[in-house]
Amino acid sequence: MKKVLSFDVDQTLNIAKTPIPDEIADLLIRCLKNNLQICPISGQKFDQFLVQIVDPLKNRGVSPSELKNLHLFVAQGTQYYRYNPDQEDWTKIYDYPLKEEEVKKITEALETAAKELGFWEADKLKDGDEIIENRLSQVTFSALGQKAGTKEKYAWDPDCKKREKIVEKAKALAPEFDYEIGGTTSINAIKPGMNKKFGMENLLKQLSVEKSDVLYFGDMTQPGGNDYPVVKMGIDTITVRSHEDTAFALRGILGFLSK
Numbered sequence: 001m002k003k004v005l006s007f008d009v010d011q012t013l014n015i016a017k018t019p020i021p022d023e024i025a026d027l028l029i030r031c032l033k034n035n036l037q038i039c040p041i042s043g044q045k046f047d048q049f050l051v052q053i054v055d056p057l058k059n060r061g062v063s064p065s066e067l068k069n070l071h072l073f074v075a076q077g078t079q080y081y082r083y084n085p086d087q088e089d090w091t092k093i094y095d096y097p098l099k100e101e102e103v104k105k106i107t108e109a110l111e112t113a114a115k116e117l118g119f120w121e122a123d124k125l126k127d128g129d130e131i132i133e134n135r136l137s138q139v140t141f142s143a144l145g146q147k148a149g150t151k152e153k154y155a156w157d158p159d160c161k162k163r164e165k166i167v168e169k170a171k172a173l174a175p176e177f178d179y180e181i182g183g184t185t186s187i188n189a190i191k192p193g194m195n196k197k198f199g200m201e202n203l204l205k206q207l208s209v210e211k212s213d214v215l216y217f218g219d220m221t222q223p224g225g226n227d228y229p230v231v232k233m234g235i236d237t238i239t240v241r242s243h244e245d246t247a248f249a250l251r252g253i254l255g256f257l258s259k
């Protein structure tokens, strides 16, 4: 039996960039109650984990002792947070930030690549939004910014072709970094090896579990996708198209547990 359920976030637990739906929150709480360790790993920042996962769980009545079974692997697991029930707050366990000059080089490469290809959509940004964001352990390109509507985001690059071209150009400009396609409009730039494999390896260490103890859920499990490094490690993976698929699989697991 698996001890750890690990999840990509956008399009695996939710509609990209939105809070997890009540149905997913309720299923995750049932998993936490059953002492399954729940480990979301995503390129998002810590604040987004709170908005998208923790707050919806609180709204559905998760208890502090259940939150102890929730492990937040932020920025593809290059940062790790655990809940401290005494302080009712999150403690950062580790962090691997990029250096300032690395952030600068990636930012320039992505901006130049997108501009040369005509995919720099600065005119479509909402107030205060930005295309390239420094997430400390990674730099993330979001073609339409963070605040764009879901519909526009889905329509921007459904076959990933635009992002594949940006990645190719950025890689030529700053070849010492890796570029991964994720979410609906995003590219994550990282130091080689600082991908979900790095996060997953740290997860195994931090939770003192074996690969075979983990079941992973992701929507970008194809080669080049940001969930692929986990698949390549040999972790059992369920590829989902959306949170509906994830809910379906979780109901199956919970049904089995209650037998």
Ligand SMILES: [Mg+2]
Pocket (backbone or CB within 6 Å): 008, 009, 010, 011, 012, 182, 183, 218, 219, 220
């Ligand atoms: Mg995803």
